[in-house]
Amino acid sequence: MSTPPRVDLQRAAAAVRELLFAVGEDPDREGLLDTPDRVARAYAEIFAGLGKDPAEVLSRTFDVAHDEMVLIRDIEVYSTCEHHLLPFHGVAHVGYLPPKDGRVPGLSKIARLVDLYARRPQVQERLTSQIADALVTHLHAQGVIVVVSCEHLCMSMRGVRKPGALTTTSAVRGQLRDATTRAEAISLMAPDHRR
Numbered sequence: 001m002s003t004p005p006r007v008d009l010q011r012a013a014a015a016v017r018e019l020l021f022a023v024g025e026d027p028d029r030e031g032l033l034d035t036p037d038r039v040a041r042a043y044a045e046i047f048a049g050l051g052k053d054p055a056e057v058l059s060r061t062f063d064v065a066h067d068e069m070v071l072i073r074d075i076e077v078y079s080t081c082e083h084h085l086l087p088f089h090g091v092a093h094v095g096y097l098p099p100k101d102g103r104v105p106g107l108s109k110i111a112r113l114v115d116l117y118a119r120r121p122q123v124q125e126r127l128t129s130q131i132a133d134a135l136v137t138h139l140h141a142q143g144v145i146v147v148v149s150c151e152h153l154c155m156s157m158r159g160v161r162k163p164g165a166l167t168t169t170s171a172v173r174g175q176l177r178d179a180t181t182r183a184e185a186i187s188l189m190a191p192d193h194r195r
């Protein structure tokens with residue numbers, strides 16, 4: 001099992017102080033005095049998925065004798081684009097066909113898996129495929145579909161400045177590559193199936 005890297009809070013705080021100087025601020029003015037430490041702690045939280053082991057998240061399973069699709073929709077995603085270190089935010093839908101032995105993880109573990117990969121410097125495409133691959137590798141799911149839909153603040157608040165633009169990415173593995181099964185999964189993800 002890999003252990004999470006300890007975030008070097010002191011080093012992160014020193015870097016933030018340096019950044020404040022670089023943008024022309026005075027890190028010694030009253031309002032900014034605690035900011036480097038706060039930002040360091042915030043980054044430790046935002047990047048808490050680094051070094052965490054997906055096998056561990058998916059290790060506890062239950063025999064629920066269910067061999068058809070399990071779909072968890074609208075899992076909130078907060079991640080950080082590795083190009084600008086700005087947030088991207090939206091939802092993930094994760095569907096899987098249970099493994100042959102019929103053992104499935106608790107529902108919360110799927111959301112924990114999403115978090116484990118989201119809480120790293122990321123690109124949305126890699127986030128999507130890492131979730132799918134982990135369910136194949138560690139759960140031995142017979143099929144997986146992951147759809148992620150996010151707004152990237154690097155496209156909204158700076159640069160091209162297109163607030164509201166949504167990026168959707170998908171990853172499909174195993175038996176869900178079959179057109180009929182995949183169509184069923186996609187229809188279950190449609191908004192009219194909510195609640």
Ligand SMILES: Nc1nc2c(ncn2[C@@H]2O[C@H](COP(=O)(O)OP(=O)(O)OP(=O)(O)O)[C@@H](O)[C@H]2O)c(=O)[nH]1
Pocket residue numbers: 081082083122123124125152154155158159160
């Ligand atoms: N494919 C992909 N691109 C991303 C993601 N997050 C941010 N980007 C893009 O990464 C690209 C980085 O482009 P660069 O040209 O190197 O950087 P830049 O000059 O800041 O680009 P602009 O954002 O266009 O101003 C931008 O087009 C971003 O929109 C992501 O999750 N996936």
Ligand SMILES: [Zn+2]
Pocket residue numbers: 081082083084085086152154155
């Ligand atoms: Zn970006």
